[in-house]
Amino acid sequence: MKYLIAGLGNIGPEYELTRHNIGFLVLDRLAEQYKVDFSLERHAFKTEIKYKGRSLHLIKPTTYMNLSGKAVAYWMNELKIPKENLLVIVDDLALPFGTLRMRPKGSAAGHNGLKNIEALCGGQDYPRLRFGIGDDFGKGQQVDFVLSNFSSSEFKELPLVMDRANEMVLSFCTAGIANTMTQFNK
Numbered sequence: 001m002k003y004l005i006a007g008l009g010n011i012g013p014e015y016e017l018t019r020h021n022i023g024f025l026v027l028d029r030l031a032e033q034y035k036v037d038f039s040l041e042r043h044a045f046k047t048e049i050k051y052k053g054r055s056l057h058l059i060k061p062t063t064y065m066n067l068s069g070k071a072v073a074y075w076m077n078e079l080k081i082p083k084e085n086l087l088v089i090v091d092d093l094a095l096p097f098g099t100l101r102m103r104p105k106g107s108a109a110g111h112n113g114l115k116n117i118e119a120l121c122g123g124q125d126y127p128r129l130r131f132g133i134g135d136d137f138g139k140g141q142q143v144d145f146v147l148s149n150f151s152s153s154e155f156k157e158l159p160l161v162m163d164r165a166n167e168m169v170l171s172f173c174t175a176g177i178a179n180t181m182t183q184f185n186k
Helices: 019-033 065-079 112-121 142-146 152-174 177-184
Strands: 002-007 039-041 044-051 054-061 086-092 100-103 128-132
Touching: 002 019, 002 065, 002 152, 019 044, 019 054, 019 086, 019 128, 019 142, 019 152, 044 065, 044 152, 054 065, 054 152, 065 086, 065 112, 086 112, 086 152, 100 152, 100 177, 128 152, 152 177
Parallel strands: 002 054, 002 086, 086 128
Antiparallel strands: 039 044, 044 054, 100 128
């Protein structure tokens, strides 16, 4: 079985360790654990890992956040991956930092990357892993907040939370979304 795991973020060193790039960071950590490297391919940095008889195609779109759907749609079509085998890893302001929630579908909730995926992949019915980045910003400061780096205390916690996110990714591909949500969504 094949899966497409899309970690959302923005390319470029100025975005590398920002909250908005948590999708990239999670996949970088997974690739590091499996000792695979990303290569620049069409619309994305891509790599593949094998896990319990499954092929997990990991992509980090190079289209910038707001056009993430272009890369996701291309690779779903190219690899012939059904929507239920897609998992999008995305930052979420509505969740406290470090909170992880997997959902089988849902609204974009104002997230431009998810809006673009909905537009180009045909709706909201695709699985996503929401990674809480908190909401510690003043009125009108949302963009600055998501494009800021994690605080030093958050940075210390990040590896453990990213490892838990990757456990959820692997569980999604083997145990399925319902079992993963039961086990991990708290």
